[in-house]
Amino acid sequence: MQSSATQPLLKAALWDMDGTIVDTxxxxxxxxxxxxxxxxxxxxxxxxxxxxxxxxxxxxxxxxxxxxxxxxxxxxxxxxxxxxxxxxxRVPWRPGARELLDALFQDGVRCVLVTMSEAPLAREIVGSLPDPYFEFLVTGDTVTHGKPHPEAYLKAVELLKVQDPELSIDQCVALEDSAPGVAAALASGVVTVAIPHIVPLPDDPRHTTWASLEGRSVADLEELVAGRHGEPGEGPSQRTAASRSYAQ
CATH class of the missing domain: 1.10.150.240 (Putative phosphatase; domain 2)
Known part of the structure; x- marks a missing residue:
């Protein structure tokens, strides 16, 4: 495995939209x-x-x-x-979402929108952002199978690999708020962060759970990817403990 100095561990963040970026x-x-x-x-x-x-x-x-x-x-x-x-x-932004998007953008981490909403609504939301944070959009009208099927996430990774053939699915993080979305991300093999909003999500050692994106940083996501790669960082047992501590 190449060192993080030559091969960044975190290369892309794959964002759900409804309930994760905006409270629609x-x-x-x-x-x-x-x-x-x-x-x-x-x-x-x-x-x-x-x-x-x-x-x-x-x-x-x-x-x-x-x-x-x-x-x-x-x-x-x-x-x-x-x-x-x-x-x-009125665009109902979720706490911390725009700040984390901006931090990822400034650090050169590629971002993709992976939503089951269709392109017209997705473009409306993306157009409300101050910078071109998203490299491209994978929307519900561009896939055959919607979440919880992994097709949308797998498609996002394949599109990312067009410009970076060395990118692996382990270098991507998915941010999701719902059970179907989390299931889709997990099924694709992407490192998954659940941020429950409208509907509570059960504890699951396969993903990390955060109460909110507020105060979260690029370093937090890098730590999760490092754990997947066996680098120093938050290991599986720590991620499981964290998933049990979020505010219901």
Whole structure:
């Protein structure tokens, strides 16, 4: 293995969007409630929670079961348009997300957006940032299988390798807030950080859990990748302990 002096251990951060960078979940839930109500149905908080982090195609199918008499594509377009409208009024940033993005950008760590939202909403969020933090976007309309399938993360790594063939999946970190997202990242083999938001996540020694991105640094991510490589840093037992200490 090459030394970190010649081969940086942390080369890329793969970011989920909804719930991780921005707190758009309330916008999605509001849109779901409105759509179901318009079709004479009722939409519970519990039903809404089951869709957090899921692909839009899956979510639209559940909304059809709840009585929405529209095609999958129509449902996705209506939900997305309402969320975009709300985002244009106010972008609800998650604590610490922009600061960590900026630190990664300044340190030359490549960043990719890996979201199940479609490109129009993703571009709206990315366009609200002060710098071109994201090298490219992997969105829900560019993959065949949504989270929890690993396709989106595997695609992100392959695209990163186009310009850096020596990049390995162990040099990438995924930042996720939901169970489907964490499952997708873990299944891809990427070092995974869970930042639970709307829905609590169970303890799992396979990933690290942080209560928030606030106060987190590039060094924190480098430490996790170093642990994967067997370098001095936070080892598996320490990561497991950390995952049990976050505020519920």
């Amino acid at each position: 979940e309330p916008y999605w839930i509001e849109a779901e409630h409105s759509l179901v109500a318009a079709h004479g149905g009722r939409w519970s908080h519990g039903q809404a929670m089951q869709l957090v982090g899921q692909s839009l195609t899956y979510s639209a199918g559940i909304l059809q079961q709840a009585g929405v008499k529209l095609e999958i594509r129509e449902i996705i377009d209506i939900l997305t348009a309402e969320v975009i409208s709300n985002v244009r009024h």
